[in-house]
Amino acid sequence: MAQESLKQTAGGTGGFKKILTTEFYLLIFLVAILVVMAIAAPDFYSVNTIMTVLNYFSYLLIAAIGMNIIIITSNIDVAAGSIMSVVAIVIAFVGKTGAPLPVFMLVGMAAGLILSWVNGLFITKLKIPAIVATLATTQLFVGALPLVVEGSIYDLPASFTWLAFKAKLFGVLPASVVFAAVITVGFMLFMRYSRFSKKLYAVGNNIHAATLTGINVNKVMVLAFVIAGPLYGIAGTIIATGGQRVTTTMANGFEMTLIAAVVLGGTSIAGGSGKIIGTVLGAFILSLITPAMNYIGLSSDWSDAVMGGIILLAVIVASISTLTKNKKVIITPETGQPGAIAAAAEVK
Amino acid sequence: MDEVLRLNNIVKTFPGVLALDDMNFDLNKGEIHAICGENGAGKSTLMKIVTGVYKPDSGEILIDGEPVVFEDPNDAFAKGIAIIYQETSLFEEMTILENIFLGHEYMKKAGPIPVIDYAKMRSEALEIFKIMNVDLDLNERTKNLGMAQKQMVEIAKALSHHSKILILDEPTASLTQREVEALFSIVRSLRDQGVAIAYISHRLEEIFELCDRVTVVRDGRYISTKLVAATNKDELVADMVGRSMDNYYPKADVTIGGELIRVEHLSQEGILSDVNFHIDKGEIVGFAGLAGAGRTELALALCGFTKIDGGKIYVEGKEVKIHDYRDAMNAGFVYVSEDRGKYGLVIEMSVKQNITMPQLHNMRSGLFLDNAKELKLAGQFIGEFDIKCPDADFLTENLSGGNQQKVSVSKAIAMAPKILFLDEPTRGVDVGSKAEIHGIVSALAKKGTTIFMISSEMPELIGMCDRIYIMKNGTIAGEMNRAEATQEKILKVALQVD
Known part of the structure; x- marks a missing residue:
């Protein structure tokens, strides 16, 4: 009798309900967009357009995975865009000398790592809230670049743009997509099978309890930024190598798209939850918006507003499902102590 | 071993x-x-x-x-x-x-x-x-x-x-x-x-x-x-x-006045059904029951935090309609939550700010808050209830549980309620503060305030209350006078053991 209450009563969670996850709804939404495009603008499905979409998707996704890991720890990184701008300039300097992709990409990853690490240290060592720390470093990075470079670095050699124009799998598929695929699969496995990933979630869920469990919370947070940094580096490299000219503001503001992709993918901004697969879907949906609107004949001026609308819709849907689930909990539950009543009576 | x-x-x-x-x-x-x-x-x-x-x-x-x-x-x-x-x-x-x-x-x-x-x-x-x-x-x-x-x-x-x-x-x-x-x-x-x-x-x-x-x-x-x-x-x-249990429940004898609140057929789907009770002026009435019996839910419904589906509430013989807590306060109801850290206090704020918060409109001189008025009100309670803090600007998060509870009760009393709803007023409070809180409640009743008290500690209810209602499954299952109430009797009603 007493044990009965310890068994799960939520009988309806099995089978069908388990499929109805955020990822499932996103997938439906994504398919819906693709179907609409097939009907409304079949031209959309040209090799060229698809490859352009995929290239954008690849660097958005790579950086968004980094952002996702930071957000899981209940932090945020609004410096991501400016870090990528710095990375772009740094690798342009290296690339100008004719250095090959592996060299300047590694330099870019190192630059991303160091800058992101600095953010992590500000947050953990000086206890500055993530949004403030990264907002400050954003200004610093954005402000420093024009002092070092006047406007842009141009006339970059073919070795620099090789990734964007020549590196194609089977002659069509951009290498950036291959990067994204490898990184995504790698991180999916990492988030499932590594011990460290559990600590990321634990810290984001309940920082106090994580400390009491013996987790070095500061180390986990710094490492989240350290992991994100090289991903920003790779994304910055893909962005920079898209042309022969690299400007100082190339990726400024891109962090908002990253955060949008992560949030759309079902990761709570409060931290502690979220899956890589959600971010993949979120990033893919956002990648489609601008080109899709072009093909339908809407001005691309609308695309930001549409993206905003989609994110708002996703957040509202998530919030409604939480509200209905917790309907009873909003009322302060009576947590009386009848155990004490029973025991008192027995003693007496 | x-x-x-x-x-x-x-x-x-x-x-x-x-x-x-x-x-x-x-x-x-x-x-x-x-x-x-x-x-x-x-x-x-x-x-x-x-x-x-x-x-x-x-x-x-x-x-x-x-x-x-x-x-x-x-x-x-x-x-x-x-x-x-x-x-x-x-x-x-x-x-x-x-x-x-x-x-x-x-x-x-x-x-x-x-x-x-x-x-x-x-x-x-x-x-x-x-x-x-x-x-x-x-x-x-x-x-x-x-x-x-x-x-x-x-x-x-x-x-x-x-x-x-x-x-x-x-x-x-x-x-x-x-x-x-x-x-x-x-x-x-x-x-x-x-x-x-x-x-x-x-x-x-x-x-x-x-x-x-x-x-x-x-x-x-x-x-x-x-x-x-x-x-x-x-x-x-x-x-x-390090002291005896004398004065553990210092209930003073009080002359009880006429009926203050009467509730008829109150219901709330799935939570409360056909609740009927009344409390007189200056009376302390306890609500006993097991968890989920509906005691907190009843208090929340009466105070307008949740919507009722049916029933009538009379205050001093006149029917009142309560849609939200503002209506309830106008009727003279004030609720003190069982969870003082979460709902009872803003613990990052001072003792003074907490006590004056519900009635800042009374604390003005012209356009601005009058610190002197605030200090006067807070000081009155700090003295009267012996709240142990260096001064009125002390942050409540640094107070002990018992003193926090006294601040929470002070805030409620400062609003001069006709009926005070106390939800587990001594939970997580040490024995010394407990006796002090009981003293405060008892003194309030003596001044004519009506007390609706939810407690899961039966000795507290039996010691403090003039009458006790026992709730079960969202309704009133029994009623006892102070004289006839014992822990066994209350428990039997709460469990519906014959």
Whole structure:
């Protein structure tokens, strides 16, 4: 009798309900967009357009995975865009000398790592809230670049743009997509099978309890930024190598798209939850918006507003499902102590 | 008996505070050893020493007779010590399985790379659940579990560490009776399997039901260790407070006036049904019942926090319509929540700010807040209720639980309610403050304020109230006068035992 209450009563969670996850709804939404495009603008499905979409998707996704890991720890990184701008300039300097992709990409990853690490240290060592720390470093990075470079670095050699124009799998598929695929699969496995990933979630869920469990919370947070940094580096490299000219503001503001992709993918901004697969879907949906609107004949001026609308819709849907689930909990539950009543009576 | 843990002469200071002074404690294999003491007596600090969260300034910790030094909680885990905190420390978005093994996941090799061995974790978790006689889906996220289930996961987590020492810190604070029984049966079976259990509790009743020995601590000092079978409640309370139980419930005799509130056929779908009661002016009326009986829900509904579906509320003979708390306040209702930290106070704000908050409109001079007026109002209550704070600008988060509760009650009384709804007014409050709060309530009634008091402590209800209503399944199941009420009678009605 007493044990009965310890068994799960939520009988309806099995089978069908388990499929109805955020990822499932996103997938439906994504398919819906693709179907609409097939009907409304079949031209959309040209090799060229698809490859352009995929290239954008690849660097958005790579950086968004980094952002996702930071957000899981209940932090945020609004410096991501400016870090990528710095990375772009740094690798342009290296690339100008004719250095090959592996060299300047590694330099870019190192630059991303160091800058992101600095953010992590500000947050953990000086206890500055993530949004403030990264907002400050954003200004610093954005402000420093024009002092070092006047406007842009141009006339970059073919070795620099090789990734964007020549590196194609089977002659069509951009290498950036291959990067994204490898990184995504790698991180999916990492988030499932590594011990460290559990600590990321634990810290984001309940920082106090994580400390009491013996987790070095500061180390986990710094490492989240350290992991994100090289991903920003790779994304910055893909962005920079898209042309022969690299400007100082190339990726400024891109962090908002990253955060949008992560949030759309079902990761709570409060931290502690979220899956890589959600971010993949979120990033893919956002990648489609601008080109899709072009093909339908809407001005691309609308695309930001549409993206905003989609994110708002996703957040509202998530919030409604939480509200209905917790309907009873909003009322302060009576947590009386009848155990004490029973025991008192027995003693007496 | 085998001694597994011994603390000798532990001293721990925090800046300006001597938290533990020459503290001793010992724990044997296969016993449940209670630690009791008032709030701030040093129980939690003591346990944080045992679990490696704090390091003692001096004194020694012996495990199986060997001195040990804990640098952090991991060292204590490694020595087989696990603690279950008052508020569960689970990770809500993570699954039961992930929670149980967090930080000590089983790993296997996939080629050169170590990966989590889910299969092994799963089979061990099922094994542990079998020992505990618990049946939960390991893939369920812990946010979807009830309090009791969460505690079972915590215990499973402790067992997964192969803990030989288990510390339970006020584990029953938010459990229902059935859940408490289930918890007790698990704790007993763990004891019988040789686990040494330290059990921290405010509730003496539980100590007598569950524990083998009891150690009393007071003001950071060790007071006594006794066999539970060889002591009694009065003796323990005397040890805890160093004073007798006289004036524990100082209810003054009060002339009761005419009817103040009458509620007829109040209902709220699925929660309250056909509730009828009345309270007279200056009367203290208690509401007893088991968890889920609808007591807090009734108070919340009357105060307009939740919507009622039907029924009538009369105040001084006139019907009132209550749609929100503003309406309720206009009718003279004021509610004091059972959870002062969450709903009762803004703990980051000062004593003064908390007390004046509901009536800032009365605290103005012209356009601006008049600090002098605020100080006057706050000062009045600090003096009258003996709130222990250096001044009115002291932050409430730095007050003890008892003094916080006094601030919470002051805030309510400052609004000059006709009827004050007190929800568990002495929960988590030390014995001394408890008596003071009872004194305050009693004095209020004498001045003509009507008191609607919810309490799960039956001696408190019987001691304080003129009448007691007993709720069951969202309705009033019985009514008793102070003279006829006994714990047995109330419980029988609450359980509907004939």
